[in-house]
Amino acid sequence: MGEGVNSPLIVDSDPEFLVALKMDPSFKKHQPVVVRSQTEAITALKGGGEFSGIFINPKLAAPHGIPLIQESILHQPIVPIFLLEGFTKTELTPEELKKLTVRGILKKPFGLSAIMQAILETQATFDAKTALQIAARNGDKVGQESHSSENDFVPILAKHFLAGTSSFFDIYVKIPPGRFLMILHAGDLFQKERIESYLSKGVTHLYLKKEAQESYLNYCQDLTARILGNNEVSTEIKVGQVSNLGNETAQFMRLSGLSESTVTRAQGFVTSVRDLSKHMDLDSNKNFSAFMNDLVSLEHATATTMIAGILGKFLGMSAEKSVQIVGMAGFFHDVGLQNMPEKFKLEDEKLLNDEEKKLYRSHPIVGAQIFMGVKGIDPAVIQAIEQHHERRTADGFPARLGAGAINRVAEIVGISELYVEAIKRHSTDKTYDPFKRMELGFNSFASPISDAFRRIFFPKK
Numbered sequence: 008m009g010e011g012v013n014s015p016l017i018v019d020s021d022p023e024f025l026v027a028l029k030m031d032p033s034f035k036k037h038q039p040v041v042v043r044s045q046t047e048a049i050t051a052l053k054g055g056g057e058f059s060g061i062f063i064n065p066k067l068a069a070p071h072g073i074p075l076i077q078e079s080i081l082h083q084p085i086v087p088i089f090l091l092e093g094f095t096k097t098e099l100t101p102e103e104l105k106k107l108t109v110r111g112i113l114k115k116p117f118g119l120s121a122i123m124q125a126i127l128e129t130q131a132t133f134d135a136k137t138a139l140q141i142a143a144r145n146g147d148k149v150g151q152e153s154h155s156s157e158n159d160f161v162p163i164l165a166k167h168f169l170a171g172t173s174s175f176f177d178i179y180v181k182i183p184p185g186r187f188l189m190i191l192h193a194g195d196l197f198q199k200e201r202i203e204s205y206l207s208k209g210v211t212h213l214y215l216k217k218e219a220q221e222s223y224l225n226y227c228q229d230l231t232a233r234i235l236g237n238n239e240v241s242t243e244i245k246v247g248q249v250s251n252l253g254n255e256t257a258q259f260m261r262l263s264g265l266s267e268s269t270v271t272r273a274q275g276f277v278t279s280v281r282d283l284s285k286h287m288d289l290d291s292n293k294n295f296s297a298f299m300n301d302l303v304s305l306e307h308a309t310a311t312t313m314i315a316g317i318l319g320k321f322l323g324m325s326a327e328k329s330v331q332i333v334g335m336a337g338f339f340h341d342v343g344l345q346n347m348p349e350k351f352k353l354e355d356e357k358l359l360n361d362e363e364k365k366l367y368r369s370h371p372i373v374g375a376q377i378f379m380g381v382k383g384i385d386p387a388v389i390q391a392i393e394q395h396h397e398r399r400t401a402d403g404f405p406a407r408l409g410a411g412a413i414n415r416v417a418e419i420v421g422i423s424e425l426y427v428e429a430i431k432r433h434s435t436d437k438t439y440d441p442f443k444r445m446e447l448g449f450n451s452f453a454s455p456i457s458d459a460f461r462r463i464f465f466p467k468k
């Protein structure tokens with residue numbers, strides 16, 4: 008068993024699935040115990056060591072896998088149980104599965120990292136009781152439309168939610184223009200297919216009730232820490248999870264304003280960006296392409312923080328304090344735009360008239376001022392917020408500072424957000440070349456920064 012983590016037990020005789028598992032690059036690390044029959048499974052369950060999770064093909068123990076589920080509970084009562092599903096679906100209802108303490112169903116094909124992720128989610132230490140209590144106060148019913156208004160809901164990204172096995176939250180879909188239908192009740196078994204069918208119809212966001220938001224954020228933080236701390240989970244899943252946490256944190260900031268609690272949340276996200284960058288191989292493009300695809304769906308603050316975090320690390324800013332400064336500056340750089348007109352948030356001066364442009368150009372100062380009154384913020388963060396649009400070519404704003412006068416963190420944030428916007432623009436206009444755009448802007452930044460940028464983010468030849 009690897010690295011102090013118990014092995015999962017896999018009970019299945021499906022040759023195709025088992026071969027694929029064996030070929031999985033993380034097989035050696037996981038060392039799952041694979042058995043092919045009910046008898047072998049019982050021997051393994053009785054045999055001393057505790058498993059991290061038990062994964063059963065229900066076909067091997069008629070009816071519906073129940074005898075094996077019961078044996079698992081008998082010998083390893085606290086280990087989470089999952090069913091493996093191939094072509095045929097289980098005939099057990101969600102209620103029956105819940106009674107049998109089945110934690111989820113994994114649909115083939117999937118790899119070992121899906122198994123690890125399923126296990127990690129069951130180990131959540133966040134305050135699930137509070138989440139379920141909040142949900143218990145909700146009178147809405149699955150399959151029915153909610154009477155609450157649009158303002159009572161917050162969106163979450165559907166594709167990241169899909170990773171879940173059972174939900175601690177009531178989940179809704181939006182039916183345009185502004186109606187909400189509950190599709191999953193907190194505490195119920197996660198019905199992956201149901202949500203997949205919405206995804207296939209083009210649904211990108213699911214919705215939570217606003218009162219559940221903070222609890223959901225706790226859940227995301229907890230899950231992110233677990234996923235990042237586990238060597239067997241793929242970088243792709245890690246990137247997705249950190250992105251999701253960033254978006255939820257940005258959402259939280261938007262809805263609850265700036266407070267010490269928002270700052271603490273942001274620090275949590277920044278720490279997860281640092282942990283993520285430790286796993287990223289900056290010299291290989293492999294994990295990076297997944298990351299870039301993700302970028303388009305991210306909030307501006309989230310994406311900027313992630314790019315700035317990676318760039319900062321590459322530039323040797325890896326001490327705890329400097330990581331926090333770069334990350335916090337990335338996350339809060341546009342806080343001054345928060346109370347300005349919505350279209351300012353696109354940060355495109357072409358959309359603004361002279362008057363608007365003047366107001367827009369004050370957002371770095373407004374942002375810095377907001378932070379002067381917030382406890383626990385490093386002055387370097389405030390300065391970076393104030394200077395993130397300054398350029399060493401002295402054509403930035405608000406102060407037209409030139410080379411030598413600009414805080415390095417501000418430059419890192421500045422180049423990062425430029426890239427984020429270029430990638431986003433490329434996603435809607437394929438003729439727009441983000442790398443050409445960056446190339447044109449490189450002389451606006453200190454050469455160590457633009458050199459590092461080129462080395463990390465430009466396609467490798």
Ligand SMILES: [Fe+2]
Binds near residue numbers: 340341
């Ligand atoms: Fe920005």
Ligand SMILES: [Fe+2]
Binds near residue numbers: 340341354370395396
């Ligand atoms: Fe800005």
